[in-house]
Amino acid sequence: RGGETRVGVERMFGLMDRFLKSDPSSLQKDILDHVEYTVARSRFSFDDFEAYQALAHSVRDRLIERWHDTQLHFKKKDPKRIYFLSMEFLMGRSLSNSAINLGIRDQYADALKELGFEFEVLAEQEGDAALGNGGLARLSACQMDSLATMDYPAWGYGLRYQYGLFRQVILDGYQHEQPDYWLNFGNPWEIERVHVTYPVKFYGTVEDENFNGGKRKVWLPGETVEAVAYDNPIPGHGTRNTITLRLWAAKPSDQIDMESYNTGDYINAVVNRQRAETISSVLFPDDRSYQGKELRLKQQYFFVSASLQDIIRRFKDSHSNFDDFPEKVALQLNDTHPSLAIAEVMRVLVDEEHLGWNRAWDIVCKIFSFTTHTVLPEGLEKVPVDLLESLLPRHLQIIYDINFDYIEELKKRIGLDYDRLSRMSIVEDGAIKSIRMANLAIVCSHTVNGVSRVHSELLKTRVFKDFYELWPHKFDYKTNGVTQRRWIVVSNPSLSALISKWLGTEAWIRDVDLLAGLQEQAANADLHEEWRMVRKVNKMRLAEYIEAMSGVKVSVSAMFDVQIKRIHEYKRQLLNILGIVHRYDCIKNMEKSDRTKVVPRVCIIGGKAAPGYEIARKIIKLCNAVAEKINNDPDVGDLLKLVFIPDYNVSVAELVIPGADLSQHISTAGHEASGTGSMKFLMNGCLLLATEDGSTVEIIEEIGKDNMFLFGAKMHEVPALREKGPTLKVPLQFARVVRYVM
Ligand code: NBG
Known part of the structure; x- marks a missing residue:
């Protein structure tokens, strides 16, 4: 029987022909097979969406091969x-990203061309x-x-x-x-x-x-x-x-x-x-x-x-x-x-594996680490005890037991400082008794990290001060990053080709630090020219999209000034809109001869508001109302436009970021834990207008203050400004907004 099995296995390997081939004609055959057998369409009649499905399955087959190898490798090791x-x-x-990471995007593009399809067009079919x-x-x-x-x-x-x-x-x-x-x-x-x-x-x-x-x-x-x-x-x-x-x-x-x-x-x-x-x-x-x-x-x-x-x-x-x-x-x-x-x-270790409480606790303390993305204490999650008790009664008991041991230990460390003990407790007493999930996570994790240096400072000095004083060694920070695979290679192929050409290597796609090599060419006029062409192509693509989505025609020679992110008061889209109203006002009051000095600008705002967040929803309405007013004023024409891009998502970001000249990251200092959008704009050669908040601090260290527009109050200045309340200028601005909108 053993012999038979071996023969069987060998035959299987023979039939599998090792790995799928990636030359154009194998890829074509593969795609057409998927059209016929996976999508179940005739290979003589299928549309772009069906072609996308077949293409995606063909890419997926190749992913699965590597994926199986990976599992096997790690199982052994x-x-x-x-x-x-x-x-x-x-x-x-996923399509472009996967094909690029597999290193076969161009082969697919060639294969598709001969079949009468374009890779980019099919990629657009994916939701x-x-x-x-x-x-x-x-x-x-x-x-x-x-x-x-x-x-x-x-x-x-x-x-x-x-x-x-x-x-x-x-x-x-x-x-x-x-x-x-x-x-x-x-x-x-x-x-x-x-x-x-x-x-x-x-x-x-x-x-x-x-x-x-x-x-x-x-x-x-x-x-x-x-x-x-x-x-x-x-x-x-x-x-x-x-x-x-x-x-x-x-x-x-x-x-x-x-x-x-x-x-x-x-x-x-x-x-x-x-x-x-x-x-x-x-x-x-x-x-x-x-x-x-x-x-x-x-x-x-x-x-x-x-x-x-x-x-x-x-x-x-x-x-x-x-x-x-x-x-x-x-x-x-x-x-x-x-x-x-x-x-x-x-629960599993104690109740099911019967390890005993102490041994289980010892294990728990070694395996968890916790990343927090929040700045404000209001953002921290609390679970009402009643709810937990009904849904997960055993877990509530375990949390109580963890808390009991921990508070006993804490008393030994900090004494009977009841205010502090109650702040640090996992269980919050009050009108609604709740479990503080962050406290649970901090107590039981060996590492707690913030997502930028300032964020980490805030954690140590405010949000989790009590814990930091007790366990300074637990606190750490890992400044956020973004992948250049998606945010340059996938979303900006022309820039990607330019970078590889001027660096003479594609190694930067794995090692982003290598981008610094471009510095040597910083003064090269040919590079500038090519770079401007890349920017222009991306702006044209974006202008087409804007026209299709909002009906507004924008000039690609205008400056594209972009703010795309979730709508939040702290991210201050409202301030941006007020700035736009002010700009409009200035243009209107200007001598005609002075208008030639104005840099034409297309302001682009995009983002979703949480459905229950009334003010954020109103900011969207305000943006659209201001846009309506400005865009229909022939007197201002191309000097100023405002567009709200609907349904902002990852794919929209991939289109907008490469076409932006200026991007705004103007959160009130001390509110953005890190911010990652700025990094995506930056790696596409876009200028930043930003407050000194979150990861901006580290970005300044990398690119220098001279290479960005730093804006607004610093974190330590904010409390005094709040105290002072609004200055006279603000109500005036509001009055103008209302006048233009109504
Ligand atoms: C966000 C912060 C950002 C930070 C990202 C990623 C949430 C809840 N928080 O500043 O607001 O860059 O997390 O860490 O999305």
Whole structure:
């Protein structure tokens, strides 16, 4: 039999012909095969979307090969793995990024040309995967790309929402939200793992049970939901390393509750089961306020529990006990959203693996690290105890136990300073008793990092001051970054070609520091000329898009002045709009002869407002009203235009950033934890107008004060300004706005 098997295996390898080929004619054959067998269209008649689907599947086949090799490699090597737990990933489109990282984009473009298709046109067919809100979620996506490229054995874990971030439609100047049912046309980038499923339990009670002469706690859950894995392979650039983003979808459990079926109400029993799916159905569209909603907590525990079952199963595959767990597993908490993982690891190790509390606690303290993306204490997540008690009764007990030990320890360290003890407690007493998720995360993590240097200073001196004083060694910062693969190579191919030509290498695509080599050519007139051409092409592309989306014709010789990001008071789109009104006012009051001195400007604003955030919604309306006024004033003409780009998302950013001359990052100093948009503009050669806030401080160190427009009050000046209240100028400005808008 053994002999037969070997022959079988050899035959299998022979038939597989090792790896898929990537020469143009193999690619063409491959694409057409997918048209016929995957998309089930005739190879003589298929449209751009069907061609995109076939192309995507062909790229995916190549991803899968590398992905399998990666799994095999790491299974053999058994390195310490990084598990990145995040509620949100803003991946955007995958086709170009994957083809580029695999190093076969040009081969595909050639292959398609002969078939009568253009790669870029097909790439435009793909919808955005918008499983996140803003900066935090896009950072997760950039991080996955970097982890893959830098050959890390990393896994991303998250939720496979059926509805991504809402689509923004502007009607009469107002934002309207429409559901983003992004899976409508299928998703070729994911692989459903029907056999990778785990039961996730909720509700129920905790009972005491006799055990080894003592008592132990047993959780008797009231509801079970199945988590099914959907794997999204993430290829690195210039490496075979292809890591996994594993997203969980909720399905009704297989375990049939006979009782409800036996009562005869079959239809209702099925409908109830179906309700389980709602857990992963929709992404919460608020990027920094948490209202203690049960569904949100369910989502958090759902993905945490499934991920940990998966991680522990993988560990146990090659380890017989938990001694090596901290040497093999690192769990990174992306903000507080996944911090129930702490209680869950304790629960599994104590209740299911019977390790004993102290040993479990020792392990927990070695495996977690926590990234915070928040500046304001109001942004920190709190979970009402009542809610937790009903949904996860055992976890609440565990959190109480952790808190008890920790407070006892704390008393020994800091004495009976009750104010401080109560500030530092994981449990907040008050009208609504709650669990402070950040405190839980800090207590149990070995490292807490901010996302820029100033942010970290704020954490140490304000937000988490008490903790910093106790455990200075835990606090650290990692200034955010963005991947040049997506933000130059994918989004600005002409600039990418220019850089490679002038550096004489493509190595900068893996090592961004090499871009500094361009400095040697800083005065080269030929480079300037080529660079201007690249900019012009990108501005033309953007101008076409603006006209298509808003009907406004803009001149490409005007300066494109851009502010794109979530709409927030602290990000001060309102200030930008007031500035635009002021500029309009100045132009109107100018002598005609002076107008020739004005640099024509197209102001571009884009971003979504959380549906419940009234002021942010009004800022959008104001922007559109001001735009309406300015754009229809023939007296001002091309000297000033204002456009609000609707439905800002990753793909829109990819189009807008390369075409921008000036970009605005004008948050009130001390409010932006880091900011990553500025880095994307910067690497596309765009000037920055920015306050000294978040990562801007480090950007100044890199590029020098002379290469940017620093704006506004410094962080230490802000409190005094607030104290002083508005100066006289502000109401005047408002009066003008109202006059123009009405
Ligand atoms: C954001 C911060 C940004 C920061 C990103 C990534 C959220 C909740 N926070 O300043 O506002 O750059 O996180 O760290 O998206």
